Amino acid sequence: MDIRSVCQWRATCRTNYQYATSSLRRSLTSRLGAFVPQPLALIDAVTKYGAVFGGELALSFILRLEPYTPLFLEIFASNYQYERLCETIVDNPSITALIDSHVILNSSLFRALRRLVAQTLAIRLTNGKTIYVHQSYTCSPSAPIARATCTAFSNFVTEYSFGCSHPELTFARRALLSDEEIPHFTPQDSQSLDRLLAHEFSLAISPTAWPEYRRNMDGDTLVSAEECWRHRFLCPKQGRFFGDRGSLVGFFDPLAHYEARCVKDNLPPFGPMVIWRLMTSFDCDDGCEYLDDVLEQGVVSIPVLFKKDPFGELRDCVSDRTLRTSPYYRSFGRPRCLSI
Numbered sequence: 001m002d003i004r005s006v007c008q009w010r011a012t013c014r015t016n017y018q019y020a021t022s023s024l025r026r027s028l029t030s031r032l033g034a035f036v037p038q039p040l041a042l043i044d045a046v047t048k049y050g051a052v053f054g055g056e057l058a059l060s061f062i063l064r065l066e067p068y069t070p071l072f073l074e075i076f077a078s079n080y081q082y083e084r085l086c087e088t089i090v091d092n093p094s095i096t097a098l099i100d101s102h103v104i105l106n107s108s109l110f111r112a113l114r115r116l117v118a119q120t121l122a123i124r125l126t127n128g129k130t131i132y133v134h135q136s137y138t139c140s141p142s143a144p145i146a147r148a149t150c151t152a153f154s155n156f157v158t159e160y161s162f163g164c165s166h167p168e169l170t171f172a173r174r175a176l177l178s179d180e181e182i183p184h185f186t187p188q189d190s191q192s193l194d195r196l197l198a199h200e201f202s203l204a205i206s207p208t209a210w211p212e213y214r215r216n217m218d219g220d221t222l223v224s225a226e227e228c229w230r231h232r233f234l235c236p237k238q239g240r241f242f243g244d245r246g247s248l249v250g251f252f253d254p255l256a257h258y259e260a261r262c263v264k265d266n267l268p269p270f271g272p273m274v275i276w277r278l279m280t281s282f283d284c285d286d287g288c289e290y291l292d293d294v295l296e297q298g299v300v301s302i303p304v305l306f307k308k309d310p311f312g313e314l315r316d317c318v319s320d321r322t323l324r325t326s327p328y329y330r331s332f333g334r335p336r337c338l339s340i
């Protein structure tokens with residue numbers, strides 16, 4: 001059962017709510033437990049500094065696939081919290097005893113601007129696993145996630161919340177590739193993509209690579225123009241953010257006011273986030289590159305501050321247009337929106 005199904009099942013009754021909430025929590029701690037003996041200590045440290053879990057671990061958590069065990073753990077921190085997070089992790093007694101070696105990998109300015117990762121602390125553990133703590137090039141810990149190699153890796157998990165940018169594709173084992181980044185892929189990126197393919201993921205540059213999104217052909221005749229599937233938030237050129245209607249965001253325990261905690265502590269999907277479009281060679285015929293609601297032409301990502309809006313309107317401060325929001329923000333019987 002993937003995380004979307006679990007959340008729907010959780011809403012059916014209180015017993016299921018408690019079981020599903022515990023299951024979600026165990027799902028995260030068991031995956032982290034493959035790396036460190038005390039995952040709660042690591043979760044506390046990551047939460048304290050507003051960082052997020054991403055990469056294969058977040059994908060594995062979203063899919064809830066037991067066989068998809070990450071080889072390495074990726075943590076993303078903002079540029080101003082990164083150093084303190086690294087010190088806290090390395091000095092944590094339960095982790096220190098496991099550390100075989102650790103090294104800081106500096107990104108070239110070119111790579112930092114492309115992938116939005118300024119620096120990485122690689123912690124090699126005696127159990128053969130590796131933890132990578134990435135320093136975002138911006139104030140948003142999520143910025144490097146927006147520059148992931150493909151949409152299957154644009155997910156986040158925190159102590160309270162989780163998000164998936166392209167659930168329609170990810171749950172169908174499909175991913176749009178950031179093909180313009182291929183020359184800048186690291187060996188770890190290539191390993192992650194190989195493991196995606198090994199788990200029967202399909203990678204493509206255009207949604208029309210998959211039968212459901214193919215243009216309407218009658219024999220050799222094109223009946224209707226090719227769609228970019230913008231209305232389903234699948235156009236690689238459109239601006240996206242965690243919380244739009246095409247994404248999935250949720251909380252481990254909504255009844256325990258986890259959303260309020262995220263708002264208060266500036267944790268995703270609130271606080272310093274990012275709006276982005278894929279680094280892709282896809283050529284959108286519908287003009288998503290220059291007619292987008294949230295990103296101007298030529299802009300591939302911008303850091304933004306998401307806050308709860310007491311007036312219940314989601315507005316874009318750049319264009320001052322009301323944006324379409326995720327159903328999540330309009331649930332619970334009263335307006336729940338956030339502002340940029």
Ligand SMILES: [Zn+2]
Nearest residue numbers: 228235284288
């Ligand atoms: Zn488009």
